Structure formats: C-alpha cells, structure tokens
Amino acid sequence: RKYSSILGIETSCDDTGCALIDLNGKILSEALHSQNLIHLRNGGIIPDIAQDLHRRYIKPVVDKTLEKADLSMSDINAIAVTVEPGLPLSLAVGMKYAKHLARKYQKPIIPIHHMEAHALIARMDHDISFPFLTLLISGGHCLLAVAQDVNEFKLLGQSLDGAPGEVFDKAARRMKLRNIPELSQMSGGQAIETAAAKATNHDIFKFPLPLTETKDCNFSFNGFKSTALYHILKKEKEHNIEGDQVIPEVNDLCLAMLMGTTRHLLHRTQRAMEFCEINNLLPENKKQLVVSGGVACNNYIFKALSILCEEYDYKIYRPQPKLCTDNGLMIAWNGLEKWRKRIDIVTDLNQININPT
Numbered sequence: 001r002k003y004s005s006i007l008g009i010e011t012s013c014d015d016t017g018c019a020l021i022d023l024n025g026k027i028l029s030e031a032l033h034s035q036n037l038i039h040l041r042n043g044g045i046i047p048d049i050a051q052d053l054h055r056r057y058i059k060p061v062v063d064k065t066l067e068k069a070d071l072s073m074s075d076i077n078a079i080a081v082t083v084e085p086g087l088p089l090s091l092a093v094g095m096k097y098a099k100h101l102a103r104k105y106q107k108p109i110i111p112i113h114h115m116e117a118h119a120l121i122a123r124m125d126h127d128i129s130f131p132f133l134t135l136l137i138s139g140g141h142c143l144l145a146v147a148q149d150v151n152e153f154k155l156l157g158q159s160l161d162g163a164p165g166e167v168f169d170k171a172a173r174r175m176k177l178r179n180i181p182e183l184s185q186m187s188g189g190q191a192i193e194t195a196a197a198k199a200t201n202h203d204i205f206k207f208p209l210p211l212t213e214t215k216d217c218n219f220s221f222n223g224f225k226s227t228a229l230y231h232i233l234k235k236e237k238e239h240n241i242e243g244d245q246v247i248p249e250v251n252d253l254c255l256a257m258l259m260g261t262t263r264h265l266l267h268r269t270q271r272a273m274e275f276c277e278i279n280n281l282l283p284e285n286k287k288q289l290v291v292s293g294g295v296a297c298n299n300y301i302f303k304a305l306s307i308l309c310e311e312y313d314y315k316i317y318r319p320q321p322k323l324c325t326d327n328g329l330m331i332a333w334n335g336l337e338k339w340r341k342r343i344d345i346v347t348d349l350n351q352i353n354i355n356p357t
C-alpha cells in the first residue's frame with residue numbers, strides 16, 4: 001500500500017465527480033465530468049439522458065482520478081458514495097459502480113448525504129468547529145440546518161416548493177439569456193448574476209417577498225418564477241418581441257429578481273439566527289454560518305449574507321466556487337470525516353442503497 005486514502009464518488013444530479021483524499025485531508029486528485037452544457041441545450045435535465053451520461057463517464061472519471069494520483073484501488077481504505085438525495089436514475093449509477101469496486105477490491109463503503117457533504121466541505125479549507133448554522137442553496141434544494149456533528153444535522157427549515165438555482169435556470173431560459181454571447185456558456189444563476197451587474201434601474205420590476213407572515217425558517221421560490229414570467233411576457237408584448245430577441249430591460253429584470261430572492265434568503269436566515277439564539281443552539285462566543293451549494297457562488301447573495309452576519313455577530317464561511325457546486329471532493333471529504341470518527345463504514349453491501357427523496 002502506497003498511500004492510505006478515501007475515494008469519493010458523486011452522481012446525484014448531472015455531474016459525474018470523483019476525488020481522492022489521503023487520511024490527513026490532503027487532496028490527491030480530482031476529476032469531474034459536467035453535463036451542464038448538454039442540459040442547457042435540452043432546456044433542462046432529462047433524467048434518462050443524465051443517467052446515460054453517468055454510465056458512460058463513471059469508469060473514465062474514476063480511472064482518471066486514480067491515474068492522476070498514481071494510485072490503484074489497493075491504496076484505498078474506503079469508497080464514499082452519495083446515496084441521498086438526488087435523481088434516482090443518477091444516484092443508482094454511482095451506487096452500482098461503488099458496489100462493483102467494493103466487491104472486486106474488498107473495500108468498505110461510506111454512504112454520504114449530498115446536502116451534508118455540501119455543508120461539511122467548508123471545513124476542509126476553514127477552521128470551523130461544530131456546531132454551526134448552515135444555509136444550503138442549490139439547483140435542487142434550499143435549507144437551513146444546524147450541523148451539530150459529522151452525522152448530526154438539525155433541520156430548521158426548507159423549501160416548500162422549488163429551489164433558487166432551479167428558478168434562476170428557468171427564468172434565464174425564458175429570458176433567452178443564452179442568446180447573449182457573453183452569457184451563453186453559463187449556468188442560469190451565473191448568467192443572471194452577470195446580467196444583473198449591468199443593471200441601471202431595478203425599480204421598474206417588483207418581486208413580492210414570500211412567507212412574510214410565517215414565523216418559521218421555510219422557503220418558497222415558485223412565486224419568483226411566476227413573477228419573472230409575468231414581467232417577461234408583459235415586456236415582450238410591449239416591445240413586440242419575437243423569436244430569439246431579448247427584452248431590452250433584461251439586465252434590470254435580472255437585478256430585481258436577484259434582489260428579491262436575496263431578500264427572501266436573508267429574511268429566513270435571520271429567523272434561523274433568532275431561533276438558534278432562543279434555543280441556545282450555538283455557543284455565544286462562536287457563532288458561525290456556512291453557505292454552500294451552487295447558488296452560494298453568487299457574490300451578490302454572499303455579500304448580503306455577510307452584512308447580516310456582521311449585524312448578528314456571526315463569522316461567515318463559504319467554500320471556494322468549484323467546491324460550492326457539485327463535485328467529488330466533497331464526497332471524499334465527508335467520507336474522511338466519517339472515517340476519522342469510525343461511523344458509517346459499511347462492509348455488508350446489502351445494507352446500503354440509494355434513498356432518492
């Protein structure tokens with residue numbers, strides 16, 4: 001054995017990710033195959049296509065990871081793999097391949113919760129101790145939780161309908177941002193952030209704040225989607241827009257939408273902070289907020305959250321952008337965190353399966 005390490009495999013959505021990390025937490029190698037551009041062309045993720053692509057790329061991505069580190073399966077202590085939540089067809093590919101490797105090379109499997117991995121990866125580059133508050137914002141999820149330990153998360157609230165990234169992606173598509181050359185290769189969220197930076201007047205578009213009356217930490221995003229659609233249709237009519245044309249106020253609309261969603265995220269995070277205070281969930285002298293998930297790449301949202309954190313005496317952390325979006329390293333890291341605590345190291349492969357919900 002050349003090196004003791006953990007292999008991480010991620011296939012919960014549309015990225016085939018793999019990484020190797022040694023038992024001291026040193027990154028040995030990473031590989032990622034992203035389906036983003038294919039799904040952009042199709043106007044959204046088609047589960048069958050996502051599965052086909054995972055099937056096609058899982059072996060090359062894992063092989064490449066091992067090759068880059070100049071290691072073989074015999075150097076690996078355990079295989080960490082995402083088992084929940086995610087698209088059932090996508091999760092199944094990673095699970096099946098992890099089990100195949102585990103059987104062939106006699107390795108234990110460490111099952112990983114995708115959202116927990118989004119939160120914990122912040123601990124790789126930053127000195128963050130348990131417990132901490134976490135806001136996880138992505139294309140499929142939006143939630144607030146207190147991370148109390150590696151495998152102990154207290155859910156404070158979550159989205160009652162869509163997710164912020166999903167709403168950005170759908171609105172971006174409807175605004176035809178792909179037809180603006182500068183934005184054509186970006187995810188919906190990134191395109192909206194970039195367009196919003198060029199806005200001159202956000203006052204012309206109103207986005208009502210949802211759930212203002214409910215005293216919990218839940219979220220709702222579908223209202224932003226329908227309000228965006230309403231504004232787009234109205235402007236398209238006004239300007240007689242047809243075909244591939246984009247409305248002239250597109251930058252202003254992007255900023256108004258970004259501001260609306262940011263206000264909602266802030267409003268609920270503030271409630272979570274107050275909930276933690278009342279229930280003594282965080283130490284008085286060390287209050288920490290971890291923001292992660294693809295939407296955490298957004299600098300406008302992060303800046304707004306930073307101001308809230310200053311107000312409430314929290315330290316704010318977010319992983320570097322490529323670790324906010326889906327990747328294999330966060331799964332390997334979570335595997336290592338579990339390995340160090342000797343939890344969830346499974347040798348009986350019949351005991352583990354995917355749990356998509």
Ligand code: KG4
Pocket residue numbers: 013137138139140141164165166168169187188189190193293294295296297298299324325326
């Ligand atoms: O975490 P992630 O890679 O996949 C899921 O688990 O969903 O997040 C992908 C989402 C996409 O919806 C994308 O539009 C969004 O993250 N995203 C952003 C930005 N970059 C990516 N949203 C807002 N601003 C960004 N800069």
Ligand code: ZN
Pocket residue numbers: 114118138293294325326
């Ligand atoms: Zn994710």
